[in-house]
Amino acid sequence: MTDASSAQTQASADNISHPPGTSNSDSAFAAEASSTSVKRKVDDLGPMDSKLDARDDKRRKGTAPIKEEYLVKSDDIVEPRPPQDEVDDDAAEAFHHKDRQALGHNGKSKRREKKTGQNKARDFGSSRDQVGLCTSRAHHPEFSPDECKFGDKCKFEHDLRRYLQEHKRKDLTTFDGVCPVWQTKGRCPVGWKCRFVGSHSKEVERDDGRRELILVQDETRMAEYAATSVEEEGPGVANAITPQQRFDLTRRKVGTxxxxxxxxxxxxxxxxxxxxxxxxxxxxxxxxxxxxxxxxxxxxxxxxxxxxxxxTFVDPPLRPSEKRRLYFGAETPVLAPLTTQGNLPFRRLCTSLGATFTYSEMAMSLPLMQGQKSEWALIKAHESEVQPPTFSLKGGKNIVYDYDQSKDLCFGAQIAANKPWLAIKATEILTTLLPKGLRVVDLNVGCPIDLVFRDGAGSALMDSPPKLEKMLRGMNLVSGETPVTVKIRTGTKDKHPTAQKLVERLVLGAGQTAGDPCGVAAITLHGRTRQQRYTRSADWDYISETAALIKNLNEKADGVADTIHEPDERDMPNGHKGSRHGKVFFIGNGDVYSHEHYYDHIEHAKVDGVMAARGALIKPWLFEEIASGQYIDKSSSERLSIIEKFCRYGLEAWGSDEMGVGQTRRFLLEWLSFACRYVPVGLLEYLPPNIQDRPPRYKGRDELETLMASDNYLDWIKLSEMFLGPAHKDFQFVPKHKSNAYEMEAEG
Incomplete structure (x- = not known):
């Protein structure tokens, strides 16, 4: 199958028109139409809807403009598509915290949740062998296993041939029947449990005439692949702490x-x-x-x-100006921190398609400090993410003083906390145990999830500026050479934005702790409030105003004359050549779905960089479009090859045994719940496409394209079976969002 980056087709301008009266560049404004919901009237326009309405009366707001010949009709009436949920953009934020309710002292739920359009506490069933193989046999030849310490009391299978014939499902024939992990690493860490074990095992005849099953290793591949120090990790995994380090964290033996x-x-x-x-x-x-x-x-x-x-403060830590310099620009598209979907295989996929910078899923500070394996798994990165970025500076000019691209990285960790001591200690632990694996430590001040908000973390910090400033100041002082950044929203309440006041405080400092800037190297603003969520388009007008404010603050043109509040130049990050003052980078986030949106925001909103979330989930090749500056009309076979690549990356990350295949399938289906929303640009009447638009029923240009457009999760499972084989009999998948989710109120 061809690679995703090959055989790309540019959408023809002759076949796909822009709205009448608009140019290609102007049409980016026409993409901000808002979808409708029960709680929002059809006439209730979002911030950008009026621009679309004024430019094109023919394009129906909230509906993807699909060409007539592809629409599915019944009695000459276009069949509507069942309504879909306004899915969290960041994306499905904090799933492993959201799906569990906060508990009181008696173990009962603190409050009864409203019925919403989301399936919470989902059960994914189990993907396991009927009877598992004992670990004393899993990696050894048939006649020379290790001794089982449980002896006759062991509940696992000890007879290798019986396990392979009766308890383990047949080998997969996908990927040409070759184990992707073994193909990369030269050995398979799951041994006989591998669903492709036939590709790295054989039967040999011994001198006594007996035939023995043995595992095969490829010495050449093993030599080419540098073995990691943590044997439990998959190929190319970075930022994995050792079992001893995790044990020390659980016993509070790691000092701060x-x-x-x-x-x-x-x-x-x-x-x-x-x-x-x-x-x-x-x-x-x-x-x-x-x-x-x-x-x-x-x-x-x-x-x-x-x-x-x-x-008590004789030996001060590093100042922000002594940290590694950062750079954000039009050349560096950023993949947003995405919980659930922002897993290692998906980030690796986006990196291969052109994403310059990536972030971990949001990790909670206290579980990190306690050494919880599930939380540290979120910080793992692929080796491609801990390499220097490969972009070329515009005009070849280094606009940031002392920025060294060879020392920069692609991957940052995002954390959340509700108290200063948690954020500060977690930052010191991260930067101490992973000194060369993190580009930045980013504090999440945007998570809207009720459970996180009620605990005082995420977007709740927007309403507690003094606490937030203490957090960021402390994080900056303990993070060594690793810069500290922050991601915020426009505010917590609809029609009451507070981000600009907060930004001014973060850039200049409020003087309540030390009187100087807290030293954040970059601020990312998601153009929605917590209460608003995703019922309307992101407010890029507000983002633009905030960008102008930050520019003024960076240039000291904000009119602040009182020298008491004048920031100390030593506390300013990312200094300019020829300037005493540092630069705080500003990144905009929200509704980026095409290269036209991307470059329009760079040019008109005057942001330093743009972050993509849902747009990258729906079409990961968005980064290819940004790099090429044109729409890429992926064929169904090319899109299928991207799915194949994700499956390969998933097996390498989570293992090629029954559990690893099940894990890969589960996260593939989570991603396909977004990818099914993609409408090929070759089917659209007008461009640019709008991320808020929902298509009516339509048929693709071939059967596979139609299957990929299905919003039925059973069809997603069919796609997964093309590469992962039939699903396990105990595997379950419940879509996160119900079909009637339009009835859900915006939280808050």
Whole structure:
């Protein structure tokens, strides 16, 4: 099968027209139409809908403009498609936290959730052998296994031939019958349990006439592939901590000296502020310094107190200006942090298709500190993500002082926390255990999920600027050379945006902790409020205004004349050549679905970079379109090859045994729940396509294209069986979103 990057076809401008009266560049504005829902009237326009309405009366808002010949009709009436849910863009944020309810002390749910359009606490069944093979036999020749420590009490199979004939399903014939892991690594970590075991095993005759089953290793491939130090990991996996490190975390044996130092100083500052308030004296601690210094005008008590706090902070950590420099630009499209769908195989797929920077799924700080294996699995990256990015700077100019592309990476970790000490300690642990594996540590201040919000994390921090500033300042001081970034929303409540006030505080500092900027290297803004969610288009007008504000703050043109609030140049990240002041990069996020949207936002919103979420889930080759500057009309066979590539990457990441195949199938189906929304550009009457548009019933240009457009999860399973074989009899898949999800209220 051909690779996804081959045989690409540019959509012909003669066959696909733009709305009348618009140019190619202007038509990007026409893509912001909003879909409808029960809670929102059809006439209730989103921020960008009026632009579409004024430009094209023929294009129906909320409906994909499919050409007449591809529509499915019944009695000359176009059949409507069942309504779909307004799916979370970031994407299905915090699934492993969302699907479990917060519990009280008695173990019962704290509150009864409203009925929504989502299937929560989904059960995916089981994908296991009928009787498992004992680990003492799994990797050894038939006649020389290890001794089983459980002996006759062991519940697993010890007879290898009986296991292969009676308890293990037949080998898969996909991928030419060759194990993808063995093909890459030269050996298969799951041994006899592999669903392709026939490709790396054989039967040999011994001197005594007996025939023995043995596993085969390819010494040449093993030599070519550098073996990792953690044997449980798959091929090419980076950022995997060792079992000993995980054990030390569970026993609290991993120290956080920098965090302890800063938190002790922070407590001293808070106590000092309380004393000054009680004494009725003004707070004059917002000086132009990041370490506390005595102020003789504040009296002997407060002066001595600040001297004591300074004594505990003798050896300050790295300043933000000493960190590794970052760069974001039009040349560097970014894949958003995507929970569930943003797994390692999908990120690897997007990287192969042109994504420059990627992020981990959102990880909670406390489980990271406790060494929970499931949370650390989110931080794992493919080796292609921890390599220097390969983009070329526009014009060949290095606009950031001392930026070294060879020292940059592609992969960043995103964390969430509701208290400063959690975020700060988790950051120190991450950057200590993975000093060369993270481009940035990003703090999630945008997650809208109720469970996360009620705990005070995610978008709840938008309403607690002092706490957020303490978090970011502390993270910056303990992260070594790794920069710290933050992702926010426009606000928590609809029609009440607060992001711009927060941005000003993050860039300049508020003076309540140390008086200097907290040193964030980049800010990403998702153009929706928490309450609004995805019922309307992202507000790129607000993003544009925020970009202008940040530019003014970066250039010190915001009119702030009071030198007390003037930031210390040493605390500014990403310095410019010829300038004392640093640069805080600004990335826009929301509804990016084509190269036209991408470059329109770069040019008109004046953002430094653009982040794609749902657009990349629906068509991962969005990054190819951005690189080529044109629409790519993928054929059904080319799209199928992308699915094949994901399956291969999934087996390499999760294993080629029964459980690994089941895991790969589950996450493939999660992705296909988004990919089925793609309408080939060759079928569209007008461009650019709009991510909010939903198509009526239509038929593809061939049977496979029609199958890929199905919103029936049973058809997604058919697609998975083309590469992963028949699903296990106990495998289950419940779509995350119900068909009547349009009745769901926006949360908040």
């Amino acid at each position: 000296p920098k965090s302890d130092q800063f938190l002790k100083w922070l407590d001293t500052q808070v106590q000092g502020q309380r004393q000054r308030l009680e004494a009725g004296r003004p707070d004059r601690s917002h000086r132009n310094s990041s370490s506390p210094e005595p102020d003789p005008e504040q009296g002997a008590v407060n002066g001595d107190h600040k001297l004591d706090s300074r004594a």
